[in-house]
Amino acid sequence: MMRAIYVLPAVAVVLGILLSSVFIVDERKKALVLQFGQVTQVKQEPGLGFKLPLIQEVVYYEDRILGLPTTPIEVTMLDDRRLVVDAFARWRITDLVRFREAVGTGAEAQALRRLESIVNPAIQEVLGSVPSNRVLSEDRTALM
Numbered sequence: 001m002m003r004a005i006y007v008l009p010a011v012a013v014v015l016g017i018l019l020s021s022v023f024i025v026d027e028r029k030k031a032l033v034l035q036f037g038q039v040t041q042v043k044q045e046p047g048l049g050f051k052l053p054l055i056q057e058v059v060y061y062e063d064r065i066l067g068l069p070t071t072p073i074e075v076t077m078l079d080d081r082r083l084v085v086d087a088f089a090r091w092r093i094t095d096l097v098r099f100r101e102a103v104g105t106g107a108e109a110q111a112l113r114r115l116e117s118i119v120n121p122a123i124q125e126v127l128g129s130v131p132s133n134r135v136l137s138e139d140r141t142a143l144m
Contacts, residue, residue, distance in 0.1 A: 021052065022048060025045070030060070031061070032096050059107075066091055068091060070086070075124050077127060079133075087123055
């Protein structure tokens with residue numbers, strides 16, 4: 001009986017350490033294993049992964065194609081007509097390490113802000129260089 005008092009907590013501690021050293025990557029995600037903020041492992045495939053408990057942490061990123069809904073912007077066309085444009089963009093993370101270096105820890109929200117600051121001026125530049133009848137014609141797909 002005395003042994004059970006010591007064995008059960010020891011088994012619980014060992015089991016807890018084993019469970020905290022395993023992580024699961026969903027098929028819609030990718031993962032980075034960080035040790036003291038530095039990337040030690042990139043897990044691109046779904047399945048089980050292993051890490052050192054209490055020393056390493058896992059950060060998950062989307063593997064799907066993500067959408068960027070932009071706020072409607074007003075564009076002045078080449079013929080001085082105004083047009084309100086509501087656009088969207090699709091993007092995907094291809095290199096996890098470069099993505100983390102570029103946007104830091106606020107990953108997706110910061111990436112969306114950066115993308116919007118790139119997309120909106122590009123929309124204004126492209127649509128501002130053509131007359132309004134070209135936007136409404138059949139060759140508008142070339143502008144997109």
